Amino acid sequence: MKSGSELRREFLETASPGSSFQLLFDHLPGVLFFAKDLEGRLLVANRGLLDLYGYENEEKFWGVTDFDLLPRSLAEKFRKDDLEVVRRGEPLLEILELFISRQGIPAWFLTNKIPVKSRSGNVIGVMGTIQDYDKQRDLLPAESDLSPALNYIGANFYRDVPIPKLEDMCGISIRQFERKFKEHLKTPPQQYIIKMRVHAACDELRRSRKPIAQIATDLGFYDQAAFSRQFRKHMGMTPLHYRKEYR
Numbered sequence: 001m002k003s004g005s006e007l008r009r010e011f012l013e014t015a016s017p018g019s020s021f022q023l024l025f026d027h028l029p030g031v032l033f034f035a036k037d038l039e040g041r042l043l044v045a046n047r048g049l050l051d052l053y054g055y056e057n058e059e060k061f062w063g064v065t066d067f068d069l070l071p072r073s074l075a076e077k078f079r080k081d082d083l084e085v086v087r088r089g090e091p092l093l094e095i096l097e098l099f100i101s102r103q104g105i106p107a108w109f110l111t112n113k114i115p116v117k118s119r120s121g122n123v124i125g126v127m128g129t130i131q132d133y134d135k136q137r138d139l140l141p142a143e144s145d146l147s148p149a150l151n152y153i154g155a156n157f158y159r160d161v162p163i164p165k166l167e168d169m170c171g172i173s174i175r176q177f178e179r180k181f182k183e184h185l186k187t188p189p190q191q192y193i194i195k196m197r198v199h200a201a202c203d204e205l206r207r208s209r210k211p212i213a214q215i216a217t218d219l220g221f222y223d224q225a226a227f228s229r230q231f232r233k234h235m236g237m238t239p240l241h242y243r244k245e246y247r
Contacts, residue, residue: 004063008043011035011125014118028129032109035116035127038086040065040079044127052101070100071236082126085113089123096133096186098234104246106202106235108133108195110186133186145170146180149189157196158220163189197221198234205243212239 002010026047035044041063053069055061066075078097085092091114100106113128148169153161166189167177181189197219204215216227231239 004041004043004061005059007037007041008062011037011043014124015116030131032130033127034130035125036065036082037125038123040067040082042066043125049130052099054101073232074098074100074236081113085115085126086123089115089117091115094186097130098236099130100235104202104206104242106199145172146177146184149177149181153189153193153196157193158200158218160220161193194230195234198231201227201231201239202235202242205239206246212243215239 028046028048031046032049032052033044033046034042034049036042042065043062045058045061050056050058050061053061066078069075070078081092081095091112093112095111095113097109097111098106099109109130110133111128111130113126115123116125116127118124149166152166152169163178164174167174170177172180178188181187181192185192187195200219201215204210204219205212208215210218212227213224216224219227221227221230228238231237231242235242237245
């Protein structure tokens, strides 16, 4: 069986000259970079991505897959997107995705994926960039129409936040509000609120001994079942599993 380093070398040698992306690996501030072969094995990454997953020695990283790094349901989602890029031979852009560090700290990122093609034009893998979603959000102008809504959500996400109230705060129609919100934040307002609740839940599960049912109600979920359903959807595991894994 070939080693990860051998697979990486063959992958780079097979890529067309126009794919000489390795020159950019460590010169993209704020951007994580990766490339995978058709089997989903990570064969190229910049230092930022290696650090995200806690790999000081890059040689140990080559050849791992998302299934080695992430909860299975998240890895399955990433693999599905990769295969779609390979099948269509076209980019998949501005995907809002969740990553989890080795310490269990979740973070949302915007991911762009494009096919890697050989000299003969065949798709041989997928490469992409990953950028911190929260930093992208912070690039919104201070005077943005959405600022009042974002400030209110930040202070009240654990309560009921009626979308019409947010629309009134911004002084625009509900159609304009939802369109602008999704355009700039890459997700609908209700999903953005749930995202903030799930992030807060991760902190509580790691740092406190509160019962899961109490965490659920404290953060605005209808009950523990609703909380567990949303948590599993976004984190790829149940709250109990997360607490056992990362506390």
